[in-house]
Amino acid sequence: MPIDVAKALAAEPRRTEIAWNHKDVLLYHLGIGAGRPATDADELRYTLESRLHVLPSFATVAGGGPGSVDGSIGPGIDVDLAAVLHGGQRLVLHRPLPVSGRAVRTGSVAAVYDKGKAAVIVLRSEVADEDGPLWSSDNEIFVRGEGGFGGERGPSRRPEPPTRAPDKAVDVPVREDQALLYRLSGDWNPLHADPEFAATAGFDRPILHGLCSYGATLKAVTDTLLGGDVARIRSYATRFAGVVYPGETLRVRMWADGDGGGAGSGRIVAAVSAVERDEAPVLADTVIEHT
Known part of the structure; x- marks a missing residue:
């Protein structure tokens, strides 16, 4: 079996300098x-130095991202x-991320x-720099065909979205070349660019990176319910429930606990779907947990 569980869990943590x-x-x-x-003035906060x-x-790709193109994880x-x-992702922020850094x-x-x-x-x-911890993350990788070895099944967390109508809903168009652009940040898996490779994985065409949808969703929530203030975000977790094809539209539904997204709220639940x-x-x- 390509996965030796005991060896993987016993391995020494790997330290990597990133910048x-x-x-x-x-x-x-x-x-x-x-x-x-x-x-747009709000968009220039993301695109003008x-x-x-x-x-x-951005923590998911800082320093080139956590993965390896040959599938060797450790x-x-x-x-x-x-x-x-990609099965799921959880990110905890210890302080706002600097525009440039070494860690x-x-x-x-x-x-x-x-x-x-x-x-x-x-x-x-x-991840930590000279001033202390910056962020922590859990990256859940789903590997088809590698189960059945008698290990623990693991926790099952299924927070249900509220039954009421969402406080906000935003449609986010995905460009046809979005995956080709996103992969330049460090995820070179050919599943997102090569039609022949995508076919071997059972897809009609290359799919969008899950972490691209992850980032686009956080941006939509931040801009819509948090006044564009990225410093308010404390943690962000999701489960990847389905694929996105470049050229589709993401529909992001949002529910804010408390006062509907005001300064007193601390938690936003979101659900994302493919409109087409x-x-x-x-x-x-x-x-998304926030101040």
């Missing part, structure tokens, strides 16, 4: 769809990229779960 600058941040923002309209702030989901794990899907990322395999026909690998990262495919689910169990 980024304003060009990396600008490219990431463009990769998740920022800059439309190009001269003199006004630049950093959307916290000791004990060597998987086929055609069998890999150390400490990564480890936190868990390997047996889902029967698939395995779920939880990759944990802790009868509201097929894209992101589920999505929660």
